[in-house]
Amino acid sequence: MDRFLPLVDAIIRGHRLSEADGDDVSQTVWLRLVEHLGDLREPAALPGWIRTTTRNECLRLLAARGRVRPVDPQDASGLDAVVDDVAGTDLLAAESRQLLREALAVLPEARRALLLLLLADPPVGYEEISRRLGIPVGSIGPTRARALEQLRRTPALRRLVEVIP
DSSP: OOOTTHHHHHHHHHTOOOOHHHHHHHHHHHHHHHHHHGGGOOGGHHHHHHHHHHHHHHHHHHHHHHTTTOOTTTTTTHHHHHHHHHHHHHHHHHHHHHHHHHHHSSSHHHHHHHHHHTOSSSSOOOOHHHHTOOOOOOHHHHHHHHHHHHTTHHHHHHHHHHHOO
């Protein structure tokens, strides 16, 4: 913990969390590490796992915070604005998810499976991905790069870039 605490703190600072939120994220990261310690087979992968988990926890906290909007219940117009904003945000998120699904559907099954494993939470290690997909560990990075490039060229992802403000 002493060795990787500066890494966790740096990621938390990068997300500009308050001290209390940062403490919550840090505590959650160490708890997740204890929970998944038996799953980590490659000691060299620990810094990456900690980095990814910390980033995911920061983003989860920020997303949860974004769903909470203080409103004065005495001001009816303020409540209407929040409802309209939330509805618009939900619609935009649903449209973005659909476009991403369409873009992923265009990819060959092997590349789609690789990208989904790389995005799994908790993170799946390269050795496990290699085992599941039957590809060498050294091929994962280059295959991921090709899959992302192919994904970027899909019409659905181009529309997604247009949708996101």
